[in-house]
Amino acid sequence: MIRGLDETHRADLRSWVASAERADTDFPIQNLPLGCVRAPGGAVEPVVAIGDAVLHLLAARDLLRPDGELASALEACRSVGALNPLLALGHGAMRRLRAATSALLRDDTREGAHARARASTLLSPMTEVGLLLPVHVGDYTDFYASIDHATNVGRMFRPDNPLLPNYKWVPIGYHGRASSIVPSGTTIQRPAGQTRDDPNAAPAVGPSRRLDYELEVGAVVGRGNALGAPIPIGSAESHVAGLCLVNDWSARDIQTWEYQPLGPFLAKSFATTMSPWLVTLEALSPFRTAPAARAPGDPSPLGYLADDEDATAGSWELELEVWIVTQRMRASGLPAFRVSRARFDRMYWTFAQMVAHHTSNGCNLRPGDLLASGTVSGPGAESRGSLLERTWRGTEPLALPTGETRRFLEDGDEVVMRGVCERAGFRRIGFGECRGIVSAG
Amino acid sequence: MIRGLDETHRADLRSWVASAERADTDFPIQNLPLGCVRAPGGAVEPVVAIGDAVLHLLAARDLLRPDGELASALEACRSVGALNPLLALGHGAMRRLRAATSALLRDDTREGAHARARASTLLSPMTEVGLLLPVHVGDYTDFYASIDHATNVGRMFRPDNPLLPNYKWVPIGYHGRASSIVPSGTTIQRPAGQTRDDPNAAPAVGPSRRLDYELEVGAVVGRGNALGAPIPIGSAESHVAGLCLVNDWSARDIQTWEYQPLGPFLAKSFATTMSPWLVTLEALSPFRTAPAARAPGDPSPLGYLADDEDATAGSWELELEVWIVTQRMRASGLPAFRVSRARFDRMYWTFAQMVAHHTSNGCNLRPGDLLASGTVSGPGAESRGSLLERTWRGTEPLALPTGETRRFLEDGDEVVMRGVCERAGFRRIGFGECRGIVSAG
Numbered sequence: 001m002i003r004g005l006d007e008t009h010r011a012d013l014r015s016w017v018a019s020a021e022r023a024d025t026d027f028p029i030q031n032l033p034l035g036c037v038r039a040p041g042g043a044v045e046p047v048v049a050i051g052d053a054v055l056h057l058l059a060a061r062d063l064l065r066p067d068g069e070l071a072s073a074l075e076a077c078r079s080v081g082a083l084n085p086l087l088a089l090g091h092g093a094m095r096r097l098r099a100a101t102s103a104l105l106r107d108d109t110r111e112g113a114h115a116r117a118r119a120s121t122l123l124s125p126m127t128e129v130g131l132l133l134p135v136h137v138g139d140y141t142d143f144y145a146s147i148d149h150a151t152n153v154g155r156m157f158r159p160d161n162p163l164l165p166n167y168k169w170v171p172i173g174y175h176g177r178a179s180s181i182v183p184s185g186t187t188i189q190r191p192a193g194q195t196r197d198d199p200n201a202a203p204a205v206g207p208s209r210r211l212d213y214e215l216e217v218g219a220v221v222g223r224g225n226a227l228g229a230p231i232p233i234g235s236a237e238s239h240v241a242g243l244c245l246v247n248d249w250s251a252r253d254i255q256t257w258e259y260q261p262l263g264p265f266l267a268k269s270f271a272t273t274m275s276p277w278l279v280t281l282e283a284l285s286p287f288r289t290a291p292a293a294r295a296p297g298d299p300s301p302l303g304y305l306a307d308d309e310d311a312t313a314g315s316w317e318l319e320l321e322v323w324i325v326t327q328r329m330r331a332s333g334l335p336a337f338r339v340s341r342a343r344f345d346r347m348y349w350t351f352a353q354m355v356a357h358h359t360s361n362g363c364n365l366r367p368g369d370l371l372a373s374g375t376v377s378g379p380g381a382e383s384r385g386s387l388l389e390r391t392w393r394g395t396e397p398l399a400l401p402t403g404e405t406r407r408f409l410e411d412g413d414e415v416v417m418r419g420v421c422e423r424a425g426f427r428r429i430g431f432g433e434c435r436g437i438v439s440a441g
Numbered sequence: 442m443i444r445g446l447d448e449t450h451r452a453d454l455r456s457w458v459a460s461a462e463r464a465d466t467d468f469p470i471q472n473l474p475l476g477c478v479r480a481p482g483g484a485v486e487p488v489v490a491i492g493d494a495v496l497h498l499l500a501a502r503d504l505l506r507p508d509g510e511l512a513s514a515l516e517a518c519r520s521v522g523a524l525n526p527l528l529a530l531g532h533g534a535m536r537r538l539r540a541a542t543s544a545l546l547r548d549d550t551r552e553g554a555h556a557r558a559r560a561s562t563l564l565s566p567m568t569e570v571g572l573l574l575p576v577h578v579g580d581y582t583d584f585y586a587s588i589d590h591a592t593n594v595g596r597m598f599r600p601d602n603p604l605l606p607n608y609k610w611v612p613i614g615y616h617g618r619a620s621s622i623v624p625s626g627t628t629i630q631r632p633a634g635q636t637r638d639d640p641n642a643a644p645a646v647g648p649s650r651r652l653d654y655e656l657e658v659g660a661v662v663g664r665g666n667a668l669g670a671p672i673p674i675g676s677a678e679s680h681v682a683g684l685c686l687v688n689d690w691s692a693r694d695i696q697t698w699e700y701q702p703l704g705p706f707l708a709k710s711f712a713t714t715m716s717p718w719l720v721t722l723e724a725l726s727p728f729r730t731a732p733a734a735r736a737p738g739d740p741s742p743l744g745y746l747a748d749d750e751d752a753t754a755g756s757w758e759l760e761l762e763v764w765i766v767t768q769r770m771r772a773s774g775l776p777a778f779r780v781s782r783a784r785f786d787r788m789y790w791t792f793a794q795m796v797a798h799h800t801s802n803g804c805n806l807r808p809g810d811l812l813a814s815g816t817v818s819g820p821g822a823e824s825r826g827s828l829l830e831r832t833w834r835g836t837e838p839l840a841l842p843t844g845e846t847r848r849f850l851e852d853g854d855e856v857v858m859r860g861v862c863e864r865a866g867f868r869r870i871g872f873g874e875c876r877g878i879v880s881a882g
Contacts, residue, residue, distance in 0.1 A: 138620060139620050144703060165640065166644075166701065169635060169643075169644050172703055174704050174705075175615070175616035175706065175710070177616055178579065179579060179580050179668075179804070179806070179810070180668055182668070189803050191802035191803050192802060192803075196607075196610075199606065202743075205744065205801075227620075227621055227712070228711075257611070258607060258611050259702075259704075260607065261605060261700075261704070262585060262613055262614065262705065263700075264615075265613075265614050265615050266798070266801065266802040266804065267802075269799075269802060269804040270669075299643065302635065302643075302646055357707070358710075360633060360707065361707040362621075362632050362882075363618060363620070363707065363711055365620070366620050369620070
């Protein structure tokens, strides 16, 4: 018995949008992720992805017939240029919008027939609209929820004692930089900074030579909480609107020199890429699963982090991939090369636990805040979610189809992240792409 | 020769606002700090402090005669509820506004005579308006710029090697939480969290028993920079609109357990108090001085952090104080007790260096962003800017006039921070108060 399933999840629903019926689309009618586009006149508009197109929610108002609360929120999305006002309404409103959107895009409903007749005004080809960040991120928090990632990184620096004593008790996280979060497709300028290879020499200043990606999943906050009012674990997910992909670009050489004693700063703050589509928790219902990584013998989560439902269904069957295209691959017409592949349900901490922990001191979350999972790595070498791990600090270079090798990213390298949920009996849904190409600094 | 001085800094200027002529006011006509208040109808309005009153800038428009750019920005402050649009204009506009405001408040100008006749509509008593945060803080960065503070904290944990190797090269900083920044006067709820005193036991969860303050100075960003475009040290100060006081409340027991390997998180994110008045760099011109703490034998700042003018005049003669009032002191009618007193020009890194460093990787600053200095401590015991240092981790309790002692803050304790600039030949200016009282968690 999977909670949260309704008519919109039925595998046999069909859409009148032909591209949504292709087997390989990320955006069948069962997905309906939310995003924002720049409309021709310059205004920002809330949209839903369907196949190769976007549905303009405001243009479809008369067919969607949003109630007053939803209608005002959709208008407000246009004025603030992001989905924040919609997400702030919480899951009741998100479910109502999903139901109406699903009915409008189905090939067997009255609303669908009306919409199909107006397809040219309601839809735009996805390639012809500028996909923006889906939300204004007020605060960005980056966690460290993969025990495989924490263990890998720990092994490089402390071989005898890779995992710190707090790891299995505390969902470790830190504050990231919100201003430099950019939408998928934005070019990433190689950052400059201080590095020091020789502990007896002065530090050098120049472009990072150890530029890396980090494969992460982001949870976007829906309803916020008041300052001083922690969110109990049992209702933590009601504050998460949905998920997206995040590339937390990292300059390892800058990080090594700067991070003591207050953590990563300039090694991360030059850019973080966010995928344009918010895949709602409603869309993810069919793919719920238990978080798998807590081993026998590990401490039980402390009370404020413990919840039976979270322990049995607090994660998702979500497979993540990182692909690389180098300059030479592009010039040779070679396809992207898959560098790693990891499962999200290997994470040690769930988003519900991250929300409960984050607010346990009274800290307030606001609609649109981004909580990223930290690098998603698995136990095997091919499931390591950063080049630092994948090439073991550069000691095991990756061999690419062109004969090139990679220890870290080079100028012209493009990194593409993808995420897909699949389960027997349900239509496969995807996250779209989180993409960025590295340019010289 | 002090740069940036003009008519508005003359010590002999007099205001027709009588309270601005009292010798002990923080807000003589030479100061004119900017803030935001909640007007009776509920709207937020930009104001200037003068003596015991606030001047409503929008109500005084016809006398201030702002040019088009300034007029639009003042209107925009009302719509966004903060000073960000004004600060974004940069120092040219800030100087023009200061000159007009000064003329309007002088007792020897035509504008002043007109304004005085309308005093009842232009001014409100400061005690009768709700002082808000002056800006919407998009991102909050906390530095670690006091070498005395870094050395004190280092000595407690690493007696043989208190200062880490990067300290004299890197203006260490980390990202803080923006959502929980609160205006002076907001009650601070004691945070709960995980702590572990006994390394062989499971962590405990409960209210922090080591709640502390941190005395800091905040720089508020004026003009921003584009992502990917570092700000050179020579123009770094042109991106700082002004300074305020910051109390970076800290839960030391939570911090000790959580901070490895990614830095402080919940130990800080429950609340940060900001004083309501933005003291502009224009007002601070007379008090410029050299940052004093870089010792002979220390490495020279790297090129991107080195600037002659910054080295000779990149700090200010700013004296800071922390006062405490306990519940019992209040009940006994005792005045506040001064706990510490520190000079800002002891800091190792200047705000110009912090801005240049922060953006050296291409990170973008936005108008209203807050860069806090980190705890301001000096070399002596009485100049330590946190209780952690002042009581040396609780081993040297503070004796209060009531016979009470303090290792860390107790419920009902109020912490008040003050800052004052003084120099012969100039009128003394103050920062107002940064105040917060601790309530049970």
